Amino acid sequence: MKVHIETIGCKLNQFESQALSDALVKKNFSIAEHLEDADFVIINTCSVTNKADVKSRQAMRKAKKLGKRVVVTGCYATTDFDSLLDENSADIIVKNESKFTIPELLEKRLFLEEKTPILENSSEFPIVYQFEKTRAFVKIQDGCNKFCSYCKIPHARGRSRSLEPKIAISFIKNLIAAGYKEIVLTGVNVSDYHCADTGLYELTESILKLRGDFRIRLSSLQPDEFDVRFLDLLMNEKFSPHFHLSLQSGSNGVLGRMERNYTADYFRRLCFRIRQIRPDCGITTDIIVGFPGESEIEFEETLALVKIVEFTRVHIFSYSRRSRTKASLWKDWDGKTKKERVKRLEEISLKSAKTFVEREVIGKEYRILTEINEEGKGIGYTENYLRISTKQKCGGNEFAFVTPRNTIANAGTVELEAE
Numbered sequence: 366m367k368v369h370i371e372t373i374g375c376k377l378n379q380f381e382s383q384a385l386s387d388a389l390v391k392k393n394f395s396i397a398e399h400l401e402d403a404d405f406v407i408i409n410t411c412s413v414t415n416k417a418d419v420k421s422r423q424a425m426r427k428a429k430k431l432g433k434r435v436v437v438t439g440c441y442a443t444t445d446f447d448s449l450l451d452e453n454s455a456d457i458i459v460k461n462e463s464k465f466t467i468p469e470l471l472e473k474r475l476f477l478e479e480k481t482p483i484l485e486n487s488s489e490f491p492i493v494y495q496f497e498k499t500r501a502f503v504k505i506q507d508g509c510n511k512f513c514s515y516c517k518i519p520h521a522r523g524r525s526r527s528l529e530p531k532i533a534i535s536f537i538k539n540l541i542a543a544g545y546k547e548i549v550l551t552g553v554n555v556s557d558y559h560c561a562d563t564g565l566y567e568l569t570e571s572i573l574k575l576r577g578d579f580r581i582r583l584s585s586l587q588p589d590e591f592d593v594r595f596l597d598l599l600m601n602e603k604f605s606p607h608f609h610l611s612l613q614s615g616s617n618g619v620l621g622r623m624e625r626n627y628t629a630d631y632f633r634r635l636c637f638r639i640r641q642i643r644p645d646c647g648i649t650t651d652i653i654v655g656f657p658g659e660s661e662i663e664f665e666e667t668l669a670l671v672k673i674v675e676f677t678r679v680h681i682f683s684y685s686r687r688s689r690t691k692a693s694l695w696k697d698w699d700g701k702t703k704k705e706r707v708k709r710l711e712e713i714s715l716k717s718a719k720t721f722v723e724r725e726v727i728g729k730e731y732r733i734l735t736e737i738n739e740e741g742k743g744i745g746y747t748e749n750y751l752r753i754s755t756k757q758k759c760g761g762n763e764f765a766f767v768t769p770r771n772t773i774a775n776a777g778t779v780e781l782e783a784e
C-alpha cells in the first residue's frame with residue numbers, strides 16, 4: 366500500500382511528517398513521493414493563518430478529486446474537526462494528539478467507512494533518524510500555555526508539555542553517532558521546555574557536553590522567557606550563535622493588545638546584550654503587520670525597532686483573523702493597508718539586514734554545512750544562520766570553512782557568497 370504525505374506549515378509539522386513516514390515504512394507501507402502514485406494521502410495541516418487553512422483545504426480537495434483516500438491531521442484538522450466531519454472532506458480525521466496513531470490505524474482499520482474521531486494515545490515525541498539533509502530536528506516540547514490574543518495554536522496543540530531530558534539526550538547521542546552535524550531543538554514554544562528541574566538551558570548544557578563534532582541550534586524562543594544564561598554559551602563552538610526571537614510588533618500598544626508579556630524596549634535591550642557578547646550573532650524574528658487597531662504611529666514604531674535591532678531575517682505575516690481568538694472580535698484592517706505595510710517592512714528589514722551583514726559578517730570565517738550542490742555551487746548555512754553559497758566543493762556531512770565576500774538579496778532575505 367502506497368502512502369503520500371503532504372505537509373503544510375512549520376518545522377514541527379515537517380518533523381512529525383518525517384516521523385509518520387518512518388513509522389509507516391516500519392509497518393511495510395511504502396512512501397509515494399508523488400500524490401498521483403499513492404493509494405492514500407495523509408495531509409498534515411496547519412492553521413496559523415487563513416492562508417494555511419486555504420492551503421490545507423486545497424490539498425484535501427486535490428487528493429479527493431484524484432480519488433485518493435484521505436487522512437487529514439495537524440492543526441487545521443484539530444481546530445476545525447467538526448466542520449471537516451460535516452463536510453465529508455476526508456475519509457479519516459485525526460486530531461494532533463492522536464497523530465502518531467495513524468500508522469496503526471491504517472494498518473488496522475484501512476478505511477472502514479466509519480468516520481469516528483480517533484482518540485487512541487501514543488507517544489507524541491517520536492524518535493526520528495532519517496532526515497533529508499545534514500540537520501536533524503528533535504521535538505522536545507509541544508503545546509502552549511500563553512494564549513496570545515491572535516493565536517490559535519494553543520487550541521490546536523493543547524497545553525505545554527516536554528520530552529523527558531534523558532530520552533532527548535539518548536536520542537541526540539544516536540543522531541550524533543549517525544553523523545548528524547546540526548541538531549535543532551524544536552517545539553511549539555521551546556522556551557517553555559521544562560521537566561522537573563531541567564529547563565531548556567539545562568538540557569542544552571547537557572547536550573553541549575556530549576562528545577562529537579556537532580552544533581546545536583534552538584528554534585523559536587519567546588522574548589519574555591529568554592534565559593539570559595544562554596548568553597554565556599555564545600562563544601561555545603557547539604552552540605549556534607543564532608536566536609529566533611518572536612517579536613510580533615515593535616509597538617507597546619500593539620504588544621499589549623496581543624497580550625505579549627514584554628515591551629519594545631525590553632526586546633531592544635535583550636538584542637543589544639546578545640550582540641554585546643557576540644556582535645555577529647544572528648537574530649531572526651516574526652512580525653505581524655496590520656494587527657487590529659495598529660495605527661500608523663504604532664506601525665512606524667515597529668519599523669524603527671527593526672532598523673535599530675538589524676535582524677538577519679524578518680518573517681513577515683499579514684494579520685489574519687483566527688477563530689476562537691480574542692483578536693478575532695476586533696475590527697480588521699483592509700487588505701490594501703496590510704499589503705502596503707508588508708512592503709514597507711520588507712524594504713526596511715532587508716536594508717537593515719544588509720547593513721548588519723556587511724559590517725559584522727563579511728570577511729570573517731564561518732563553518733558551514735552544505736545542504737545542496739547546484740550548478741557547481743555548494744549551498745548551506747553559517748552557524749549564525751545565514752544562507753551562503755560557495756564554489757568550494759563541499760560534500761556530505763562535513764563542516765567546511767568559508768569566508769563570505771559578498772551579499773546578495775534573494776526573496777526578501779540577505780544571502781552570502783563565498784569563494
Ligand code: SF4
Binds near residue numbers: 509517
Ligand atoms: S506563544 Fe503565543 S503566538 Fe506562540 S504559540 Fe503560544 S499563543 Fe501562539
